[in-house]
Amino acid sequence: MGFQHGLSGLNVASKSLDVIGNNIANANTIGFKQGQAQFSDVYANALSGALRDKTGIGAKVADIAQEFTQGNITVTDNPLDIAINGNGFFRMNDNGAITYSRNGQFHVDANGYIVNNSNLNLTGYATDANGQVLTADPTNLRISTAALTPNTTSSFNTELNLDSRVAVPAPVPTFDATDPSTYNGTTSGTVYDSLGNAHIFSMYFQKNAANSWDMYATVDGQTTPAGVPVGVTLDGGASQALTFDTNGNLTAPALPITVSVDLATINPALGATSPLDFSLDLTGTTQFGTAFGVNAISQDGFSSGTIAGFSIDEEGFINGNYTNGESRKLGQVVLANFTNPQGLIPIGDNQWTESKSSGQPLVGAPGSGTMGALQSSAIEESNVDLTAELVNMITTQRIYQANAKTIETQDAVLQTLVNL
Secondary structure (H helix, E strand, O other), X not given: OHHHHHHHHHHHHHXXXXXXXXHHHOOOOOOOOOEEEEEEEEOOEOOOOOEOOOOOOEEEEEEEEEOXXXXXXXXXXXXXXXXXXXXXXXXXXXXXXXXXXXXXXXXXXXXXXXXXXXXXXXXXXXXXXXXXXXXXXXXXXXXXXXXXXXXXXXXXXXXXXOOOOOOOOXXXXXOOOOOHHHOOEEEEEEEEOOOOOEEEEEEEEEEEEOOEEEEXXXXXXXXXXXXXXXXXXXXXXXXXXXXXXXXXXXXXXXXOEEEEEOHHHHOHHHOXXXXXXXXXXXXXXXXXXXXXXXXXXXXXXXXXXXXXXXXXXXXXXXXXXXXXXXXXXXXXXXXXXXXXXXXXXEEEOOEXXXXXXXXXXXXXXXXXXXXXXXXXXXXXXXXXXXXXHHHHHHHHHHHHHHHHHHHHHHHHHXXXXXXX
8 A cells, every 4th residue: 555655645745735835826915814734644444444454544635724813914005905903804795795805905996885806895884864873784885975065053162261350441331343442352163054154153251340241242243333243142132141150150141042143134145044043052161360261162063075085993984084174984894703714615816705614704893892903004914924834845845755755665665576
């Protein structure tokens, strides 16, 4: 059986060289996972099941195991290059056929869908019109280029300090928005109507007694010739009284204050919904013995905008950035993991499919459960160690030569017998 031993040894060494060669060939393939040839010995059995010959009759290939160890992560300039740091696979859709990959080189096709180089769709969770993620069945992810519709201001928040040291003139002058001597401080911010038109909302503060102030407001600076605000009411009045306790805390009015803006009076040509009503919250406003100052100001409206770019965070959220300064979630990349990744069937093009051995896919958001995190503008390199593969190749070559030598020796022995 010497020939059979040698032939089986040549066969397994050849298979091992094939695997090593494939690893080396894919050293630069993004997301590639190296293989390893695993062998077992072979013995001949009698019909009874007992071993007839403990010498053995050679070796065979038991399996070509895949090694799903982490590859090095390299930074790139493409925000759609995504590397998985940890466990999991990208879930790809090929017209309904689901495959899995570690290659995160993606781009946007002509219809805005995120695809790989084989035009397979990257899947994940979609979002609704408000940017809320819909964690239902994964679907093909798409970067929407639709304009962001404007949002009418519904709340305006400001936190400021009124200077308690300011003297109260006697008599208190009539308020005139165009005359700074009739008020002690002013600040302004932007509000938006139903069409996304921006309006300047200005507030004026006039001290009229100890711990007592009057607040006035204008929109787009609209006043009468005498400086009286036009088209703006504060809780139904032309002004709003503010009172503070001896510790400088605002005690009245009850917050928030309802602001109503008659846009038909201020600028009827705009055609926006009128009146523009929003709540004004002065929570945190104080009256201390320091100079007038604004500590914070914010509001929730915005104009329309078009997408200017996007980014992907470690949890897989695709965040769209718009020309109006707003951002919205456009979707979330999902990952899939398996109880036995080595049971996955490689089908080429950096893709695997599930099998009975791998178990069913566990689909979830990056960073949850056993899923790894994502890194945008980065790729995961092949996990092939070229130095180790070259050493393995030399070792396997020697094994091949040694098995060839056993055949040569067996041939010499038989030749001797023939000569006798």
